[in-house]
Amino acid sequence: MSENDLHRVGTDAARLAGEDGGFPAQEQEPPGLTAAMEPRPDHGEESYRGNGRLAGLRALITGGDSGIGRAVAIAYAREGADVALSYLPDEQADAEDTAAWVERAGRRAVLVPGDIRDEETARTVVRDAVAGLGGLDVLVNNAGAQWARRENGIADVTTEQMDAIVKVNLYALFWITQEALPHLGRGSSIINCASIQAYDPSVSLIDYASTKAAITNITVNLAQELGERGIRVNAVAPGPIWTPLQPATKGADSMPAFGGDTPLGRAGQPSEVAGAFVFLASPEEASYVSAAVLGVTGGKPVF
Known part of the structure; x- marks a missing residue:
């Protein structure tokens, strides 16, 4: 990417943000869809240019239909990887859009819908991805759940909400990683999606932030193993x-x-996160990188 391209990416991201750094007031019901967002997020559709850094690799991305997952899928495809996308059945429209971008890059897209809060579904997602891709080299545990419409902090946290958040963010990560490990070999990688919330937690996200802190611990633990x-x-x-x-x-x-x-002074776009996932998946550029947590936070410290 040239200097002009880099300038344009940053300028476009800043343009999408509003006067106060955010976006127009809006609300959806979970799980949320890209088409209803104003403005539409930038996933790198027009800006990301690949350089063959992941040529021939096969990746499973959970939460791959939209947001960071979609940006990672587009980047991986343009870097030469085939991609399997895990997502909720209600997100089918977003998943199909993402698959179309992967296929436009000349790579294979495998759709594996299912609610990974259920153990058997989570494990089946991996089996179906491996079958569709013909193997697995990179696992991206990106799927996440949160709930922040709370006024009274922990007093508003229900057991049902906490159960759903912990199952998506932690249980599913364990189940999917366990199922994927027999298919991963030397040179393979696992990339987990943590959060600034692990280091600078918001009061309304106490349960979500706790799971993200746990993910950083799991990452270091698994790297040792x-x-x-x-x-x-x-x-x-x-x-x-x-x-x-x-x-x-x-x-x-x-x-x-x-x-x-x-x-x-602003929120980031999914396209601005994808490069970190590409770097960590690269068997050449990140060959000596393990147990690392890369912050893409707009300047907030990760330590």
């Missing part, structure tokens, strides 16, 4: 990123200021 097998395990910790998860789980009045408290 799998290093001798030549499998690298890392994480990306995004800051406030404009994805359907935001209007689908937060109040409409929080959107205009969303991301405005970062040092860069």
Whole structure:
């Protein structure tokens, strides 16, 4: 990507953000869809240019239909990887859009819908992805759930909400990783999606933030265990990123200021996160990188 291209990507992301760093007031019901968002997120559809860094690799991306997952899928495809997308059946329209972008890059897209809060479904997602791709080299545990429409902090956290969040963010990560490991070999990688919430938690996201802190611990733990097998395990910790998860789980009045408290003064776009996932998946560029957590936070510290 040339200097002019880099300038354009940053300028476009800033243009999409509003005066206070966020976006117009809006709200959806979970799980949220891309088409209803204003403005539409930038997933790198027009800006990401691949360089063959993942040529011939096969990747499973959970939560791959929209947001960060879609941006990663587009980037991986343009870097030469075939991609399987895990998503909820209600997100079929978004998943098909993402698959179309993968196929436009000349790569194979495998759709594996299912609610991964259920153990057998989560494991079946991996089996179907492996069957469709003919193997597996990269696992991206990106799927996440949160709920922030709360006024009284922990007093408003219900067992039902917490159960759903922990199952998506932690249980499914365990089940999917366990099922994927027999298919991963030397040079393969696992990339987990953590969050700035692990380091700078919001009061309304106490349960979500707790799971993201756990994911950073799991990442380091797995890196120690799998290093001798030549499998690298890392994480990306995004800051406030404009994805359907935001209007689908937060109040409409929080959107205009969303991301405005970062040092860069705005929320990020999914396209601005994808490069970190590409780097960590690259068997050449990140061959000696494991147990790392890369922050893409708009300037908020990750340590």
